[in-house]
Amino acid sequence: MIPAPFAYARPTTVDEALQAIADGGEDVKIMAGGQSLIPVMRLRLAAPETVVDLSKVAELRGVRDDGDAIVIGAMTTHHDVLVDPLIAQHAPLIAEATETVADRQVRARGTFGGALAHADPAGDLPAVALALDAEFVIAGPGGARRTVPAADFFVDYLTTALEEGELLVEIRVPKLAGEWGMHYEKFNRVAQAWSIVAVAAAVRREDGQIAEARIGLTNMGPTPLRARAAEAALAGAAASADAIAAAAQSAAEGTSPSSDLNGQADYRRHLAQVLTRRAVTAAAGL
Amino acid sequence: MTQINVRVDGVSNTDDVEPRTLLVHYLREQLGKVGTVVGCDTSNCGACTVHLDGAAVKSCTVLAVQADGGEVTTIEGIAQEGVLHPVQKAFHEMHGLQCGYCTPGMIMASIDLLKENPNPSETEVREGIEGNLCRCTGYQNIVRAVQQAAGEMAGSAPAAETTGAQS
Ligand SMILES: Cc1cc2nc3c(=O)[nH]c(=O)nc-3n(C[C@H](O)[C@H](O)[C@H](O)COP(=O)(O)OP(=O)(O)OC[C@H]3O[C@@H](n4cnc5c(N)ncnc54)[C@H](O)[C@@H]3O)c2cc1C
Ligand code: FES
Ligand code: FES
Numbered sequence: 001m002i003p004a005p006f007a008y009a010r011p012t013t014v015d016e017a018l019q020a021i022a023d024g025g026e027d028v029k030i031m032a033g034g035q036s037l038i039p040v041m042r043l044r045l046a047a048p049e050t051v052v053d054l055s056k057v058a059e060l061r062g063v064r065d066d067g068d069a070i071v072i073g074a075m076t077t078h079h080d081v082l083v084d085p086l087i088a089q090h091a092p093l094i095a096e097a098t099e100t101v102a103d104r105q106v107r108a109r110g111t112f113g114g115a116l117a118h119a120d121p122a123g124d125l126p127a128v129a130l131a132l133d134a135e136f137v138i139a140g141p142g143g144a145r146r147t148v149p150a151a152d153f154f155v156d157y158l159t160t161a162l163e164e165g166e167l168l169v170e171i172r173v174p175k176l177a178g179e180w181g182m183h184y185e186k187f188n189r190v191a192q193a194w195s196i197v198a199v200a201a202a203v204r205r206e207d208g209q210i211a212e213a214r215i216g217l218t219n220m221g222p223t224p225l226r227a228r229a230a231e232a233a234l235a236g237a238a239a240s241a242d243a244i245a246a247a248a249q250s251a252a253e254g255t256s257p258s259s260d261l262n263g264q265a266d267y268r269r270h271l272a273q274v275l276t277r278r279a280v281t282a283a284a285g286l
Numbered sequence: 287m288t289q290i291n292v293r294v295d296g297v298s299n300t301d302d303v304e305p306r307t308l309l310v311h312y313l314r315e316q317l318g319k320v321g322t323v324v325g326c327d328t329s330n331c332g333a334c335t336v337h338l339d340g341a342a343v344k345s346c347t348v349l350a351v352q353a354d355g356g357e358v359t360t361i362e363g364i365a366q367e368g369v370l371h372p373v374q375k376a377f378h379e380m381h382g383l384q385c386g387y388c389t390p391g392m393i394m395a396s397i398d399l400l401k402e403n404p405n406p407s408e409t410e411v412r413e414g415i416e417g418n419l420c421r422c423t424g425y426q427n428i429v430r431a432v433q434q435a436a437g438e439m440a441g442s443a444p445a446a447e448t449t450g451a452q453s
Contacts, residue, residue, distance in 0.1 A: 002306055002307070002308055002311065004306065005304065005305075005306055006305060006306060007305070008288060008305030008349075034347060034348065034349070034352070035329070035347060038308075038347045038348070038349070039328060039347060041306075042308075042327060042346075043327065043328075051305065053349075053351075053352065079341070102417065103332070103416045103417025103418075104342060104395065104398065104399065104414060104416075104417060105335055105342045105343050105344045105395065105398075106329070106344065106347075106417060108341040108342060108343055109343055109347070109348065191419065192330075193416070
């Protein structure tokens, strides 16, 4: 199927984009890589009046070093994330998760910002952004900017803190101090890359102990979640297989996974425990 | 209607398209490039894969207006003066197809993979073409074909460059 008719704008700067969004009428859709939006428009699940295509807004692409954080432009493609040296150095978890996203064709066009703004519960990058305490820089009508922490950005199923007329500009990922290990552990069907459940773990080790663990859960509810109970159990625990296995048992606490063709809620809870154990074990370097 | 300028398989085109026209439909219906096929409605199958500005993309998931000012290569543009591209030749020789519907996309994805990784292992080939589904072959001979093509493309390059980037 082909999308319903729409008016098309292709701005070249953020200011032009904000103007095009403001001028676009009642139902405006921002298009980043189009890898979620075009399929949805083809199925006529979305039929916007205006599409504002960000693909020519060069200032939204690329990764830069900003002292205590790296800053990833919303339009940086999954492919460009995978080859970026700053991400490899400071946030390898992002690259590791991105590698599991879709396939090379989709990764050539799909973007980091688009995947986060889309906020699909089965998408891999929201849980990673949450685990890394990323911050979302958002531009609004007239160009005013605000910053939203990841914990407040993901509001509900396919719903973020982005308001009408706003645009996600960039994502700030704080650099972590100390010795951190990271790992993304994903469970999916072979012919479909979407996560049934996945776990993003970042672990700081100190003197044979786990000083701090951050655990993001993919597809364990309508939004990405932190496994707070498991994080608390790991803080100060021995960096041993037994201690990690014990802590991972609380990984599904406070989650509300759905039941669908890929698995029932109780199966997902089980997966969260198993995958948390594996992810933390790998991140702790065991 | 929006006017676009696109180079497709080495030929410049200026055309009017509706913004909602998918690149694959522009290629097939306006330019007659029917070598590129549509296999699904969900951006899953990869049958429609072409190269846009040097990268493999699913042409059912790109708008024709987004190719404005760009360069597209389809399965119809990779043979040189009647001589098959090494990947085309390898698919033929290794029986990398049965019904052939997935083949244009498989070949375009494989060329993209080999550009990045000229000597992929079996696993790397399987991961490299994970965005392309085949209902017939069971993939075995497709993987063999891609590896055979890799060998041939390496052999045809000057020895010093066989491990380097190759287009
Ligand atoms: C076959 C297939 C398999 C996939 N598998 C996976 C997978 O395994 N894991 C995974 O995580 N993802 C997967 N994806 C989705 C992929 O990661 C997409 O790239 C991503 O979800 C959307 O990114 P995009 O840049 O294409 O955004 P688009 O499709 O362009 O936009 C998505 C949504 O975000 C909004 N938006 C985009 N950018 C902005 C912005 N800057 N400001 C405000 N709003 C914005 C749009 O309005 C739209 O609602 C898959 C997609 C396909 C087609
Ligand atoms: S037709 Fe494009 S992915 Fe199936
Ligand atoms: S040969 Fe028939 S789908 Fe691949």
